[in-house]
Amino acid sequence: MFLSIFLLFIYLAQSTTTTYDGIIRRSTDGTSYAYLSPPRSGNHAAFIEEITSSHTLAVAWFSGGEGTPNCSIALSLLQFGSQQFTPGVIVSERVNYSNQNPVLYWNNQTQMLHLYHSSQLGNAGETNSEIWHLQSKDQGITWSTPESFYTLPGAFDRNRIIPTLNNDGLILPCYNSSPGVDYSFILRSSSNTTEWIRTDIEKSDYLIQPTIVRLNNSSHLRAFFRDENNVAIYYSDSNDDGLTWSKPIPTSLPNDNSGIQAYTLRNGGIIMAFNNLTAGKPRSPLTVALSYDGGMSWPYQRNIQVHDDDNSTIVGDYSYPSLLQTSWSGSDDNDIHLVYTYKSKIVIKYVRFNEKWVRQGQ
Template identity: 30%
Template sequence: MTADHDTTPAQAEEALRTDGRVRPRPGDPARAEAFLPAPAVQNHAANLAVLPGGDLGCVWFGGTQEGVADICVWFSRLSPGSDTWTDPVRLSEDPERSEQNPVLFPAPTGELWLLHTAQRAGAQDTAEVRSRVSADGGATWGPSRTLFPATAAGGVFVRQPVVVLDDGRWLLPVFHCVATPGTPWVGDHDTSAVMISDDQGVTWRERPVPGSTGCVHMNVHPLPDGTLLALFRSRWADSVYRSHSHDGGETWSEPVPTELPNNNSSIQYVPLADGRLALVHNHSSAADATARRVSLYDEIDDDGLAGGAPATTAPAVATGGDRTAFWGAPRAPMTLALSSDGGYTWPHRRDLDTGDGHCLTNNSRDRLNRELSYPSVAQTPDGALHIAYTYHRRAIKYVRVAPDWAADA
């Protein structure tokens, strides 16, 4: 695996131009990149989609800090032939909840859906999934509605795109944020499932993934033989996990670790037009950590915490054998990997960005966070690969390369 570049924090600060302008990368004619306009102090969790009409759309959440009620969803687009991302438009505004993890879904019906979560402070076990629908490609939007409410068992989260199967079935991966009764949520008991709709989103039913405790951010796509491949983030910060379905998402195998490391941070993959799979992830794990985070949400003002849950400082296997979520593994490098065998092996890997990946705090105000995280990847009809990810929680970075950019390293 080769690094495309390595910068010091001072150099990174100097290079951070959030004007949305797509520029060629010096010394790498096969690559272009931009920092999207940053409407807030903190900008995180991008998701890309090719919109009706051909524009590339990007949504993310921004505000003071994750867990604060001013966190809301922002939307920007890049038109074919343009070299500049548009100024962001705000798509959500709940004064009582932190609205996070947005996803764009260009539905086969011609509508454009926005899905996102809404939680109280840092309590992810209170999260619900909300949706808005646009009939004109994102120019205007209908009202917000709750698609999946939180339950007594916990909150419901999304992160990955809706998948439409050949028979018209919609699959939406979700994960449940479950807290131990009487204690704050910390991620130890989260599980994954898919929501299935056979009537274009009118009704949904849930199909759980067995043995998925600790496996979240389920990312699903069909393989050429019709098998559904799901890849997961691991709360244990050990490995990317995988699962399969052979019946359209009705049943799933128990997730098992792959050869790739994971640091309890998001991943995303997409099938390419040539049959390969392209995955963007942090090539790191708890084994690379020199410290463990002691709080999931930072103190941001005199009123106290953005959201209450302190993370455990216990070892990865707690008393009694119960595993606990690991927070604080480095969120770097940001790596593009390619697979030609359905995701079993990933022999071609190249770093998009490198650094120390410091993420023991979410503090963007004081520029204490240096994570490269939460990637999204999409391929346009011209074959180009488009990638967006969090840059130090201050901006969304966009990179455009050819698929063989990683294989040519």
């Protein structure tokens, strides 16, 4: 009893001293950070994208309580050169529905910012989810009316859209939360048609939320998966730009059935953000790792956030990361940007660092 009261006191003390104002502050370890201002309680599953024409950062997440009615998609912007994110505002809401898992995609050719997200009837489970879409013509300031995009029951998105090899289409990684076995698939578009073609990733049972990287600027794609069996991050290869996929096999990185995201750096290396543990709660530590052989080994790892009280309570849950490297660096010389759920869905935290910082490890 005394321990529980003591931990509650620590949590309340931290809550009162942490300012959720979107201001970017420097850390003593060389990183910078900010806590984004949420429009509602219950904030989770952030996604970060760069509007490359203006270098603005856009961060989307869902706010209002996972799976509950009127849970909505929020958005915050960081203008180039600014030291403060705008307060989070609701951009997609459906009465009695739970909107979740936002994915942003900036199309530099059309100068349009796209937002995809899941949408399910509140308090009715995930098996009725669909994917919805809206877009902005003014870099995230105003948005179109959300419309149904993909109606397969149980369909979810989560991770980054990548262009096809010839830049004539898009590849959207998805997964299905079915009454039976969850599995992964991709949706692929072509500039010649508005139709999106679905390809299931065979033998991906219980492997969800694929995050895809392109290797060596070729048709070779590698997808990494969250593992619902709490064993490891798995991967699958496609040698034909996503048309067919190999049987997934485990990597050397653990997974506790929590979200991951991989991103290809400008030098060809891959950075992965993940919770560095197998089964258990809370989801801590949150770690980033570097690979220079396509994800076969991860020699450099560094914790972004470590649990506050040695994993004895759920106070320090840090999860669902999203990564991005920009063409610009802040005054702190950092060009890798990470957003994630901070402390059991209290708020979204932003951290900025660079590749050298990860390689220095700890």
